[in-house]
Amino acid sequence: MKKSNVEKTFAMIKPDGVRRGLVGEIIKRYEQKGLRIVAAKLIQADRETAEQHYSELKSRSFFNELIDYITSGPMMVMILEGENAIKMVRMINGPTHIEEALPGTIRGDFATSTAHNIVHGSDSYENAQREIKLWFPELEENQLKLSVL
Numbered sequence: 092m093k094k095s096n097v098e099k100t101f102a103m104i105k106p107d108g109v110r111r112g113l114v115g116e117i118i119k120r121y122e123q124k125g126l127r128i129v130a131a132k133l134i135q136a137d138r139e140t141a142e143q144h145y146s147e148l149k150s151r152s153f154f155n156e157l158i159d160y161i162t163s164g165p166m167m168v169m170i171l172e173g174e175n176a177i178k179m180v181r182m183i184n185g186p187t188h189i190e191e192a193l194p195g196t197i198r199g200d201f202a203t204s205t206a207h208n209i210v211h212g213s214d215s216y217e218n219a220q221r222e223i224k225l226w227f228p229e230l231e232e233n234q235l236k237l238s239v240l
């Protein structure tokens with residue numbers, strides 16, 4: 092039998108998703124694929140935290156525009172847990188580029204451009220751990236252990 096791979100990931104509903112009233116729709120899509128919400132909060136990011144989150148993209152031409160967008164209003168940040176959660180969230184979100192995001196994915200159904208694409212999901216185990224610590228500094232290590240319900 093294949094070993095299970097229950098893991099945590101970090102996801103966020105970016106300001107355009109919150110502004111457009113898509114929080115319930117997006118959380119429904121994660122939950123209906125078996126992902127559980129371990130933690131969630133609505134926050135307005137400061138520039139420093141947003142820049143740390145996207146530090147890998149610092150040299151890109153769109154970096155400042157990206158930080159303006161991410162700090163433009165409240166976002167729903169969350170920790171999701173489930174089987175292959177990291178890959179699963181990115182599949183539900185859809186690809187980065189608007190022309191590749193097919194209907195049925197969140198970006199395919201709702202994104203208006205590659206820049207304004209509604210959602211984020213961590214792309215690796217290392218980044219999931221880093222992003223969870225960055226956005227949920229108040230959570231203790233023991234609260235981040237797997238919470239199989």
Ligand code: IDP
Pocket residue numbers: 148153157186187205206207208210211212214
């Ligand atoms: P991802 O969100 O699918 O992981 P990344 O390449 O990590 O995609 O880019 C982070 C975010 O930066 C994207 O979600 C999008 O908001 C923005 N972004 C990515 N590429 C472009 C671009 O070419 N122009 C403008 N914004 C972009």
Ligand code: MG
Pocket residue numbers: 214
């Ligand atoms: Mg990314």
